[in-house]
Amino acid sequence: MSRIAIDGGQSALRLRVVPGGRVGQGPGHIHGPDNLQQMLSAIRTAADAAGVQDDVEVVALGLTGFPAAREVAESFAKDVAELLRADEVRLTQDMVTAHAGALPDGYGVVVAAGTGLVCLAVDRDGSWHKVDGHGYLFGDSGSAFAIGRAGLVAVQRARDGRGPATKLAETTLDPVLLYKSPTLVDDVARFAPKVLRCAAEGDTVAAELVVRAAGDIAETIGTAAGTLAGEGPVPVAYVGGLFDGADEQLLAPVRAALPPRAQLIKAAGTSLDGAERLATNSPGPYADLIITHRRL
Incomplete structure (x- = not known):
């Protein structure tokens, strides 16, 4: 199965499928009470653009609109898992994926x-x-x-x-x-x-x-x-x-x-590169900064 890397910024959300490197893009983070639903919609748009159709092994996301409350973040990670039919979702802030991409x-x-x-x-x-x-x-x-x-x-x-x-x-x-x-x-x-x-x-x-x-x-x-x-x-x-x-x-x-x-x-790479690193490797020094959800 494939793995998916997502960089969700304020201006745009970018998605990359690994292996293969197919990419898709959706709208960026919107401030407001419906921002998480809008983010799910953006992920769906980007996944469709990248031709994601089959089940996914791991999705790693670095998001500008990372939920401040842990329970909200965990619920959102579960929603992403259901949306993309992913066995595992690794959710973190965009600053973490930026770091992982820039400093290997x-x-x-x-x-x-x-x-x-x-x-x-x-x-x-x-x-x-x-x-x-x-x-x-x-x-x-x-x-x-x-x-x-x-x-x-x-x-x-x-x-x-x-x-x-x-x-x-x-x-x-x-x-x-x-x-x-x-x-x-x-x-x-x-x-x-x-x-x-x-x-x-x-x-x-x-x-x-x-x-x-x-x-x-x-x-x-x-x-x-x-x-x-x-x-x-x-x-x-x-x-x-x-x-x-x-x-x-x-x-x-x-x-x-x-x-x-x-x-x-x-920088050695981009935030999207960092998301790919987190999707394809162990969390390493970023373990405490990642919320993980696994589908039963």
């Missing part, structure tokens, strides 16, 4: 920066520490949402005359209309590339926002690295859509603000 050795820090932002530090003894990942209202400092929101605030300030002129204000978007959007968080995050682009073109306001975000990211990484034992260098892999295409524009100020111990490196 299982030691170090991974900063996952997309719509949201979270750091996971895993020590050599398997102990772990999560930093940020508190959501768009109370955390996710330096994330695409945070950058997008700051950029849209700058747009409104410039249009009001309360703030300096900026190329950001040339957008045809009316930020106020986003209040009623059911995909508000994703919509706001999608303005981050505009901020990065304007910063690269020399817009002072946008450049200040990028530097501020880089400082927030470096603070989170430094905090995570500081939780690991010893004083030696700590590998810090960066993953997520925010870093895609940003290159040194974002990485350079992040690197400059980091403590010497934190060493930025390229």
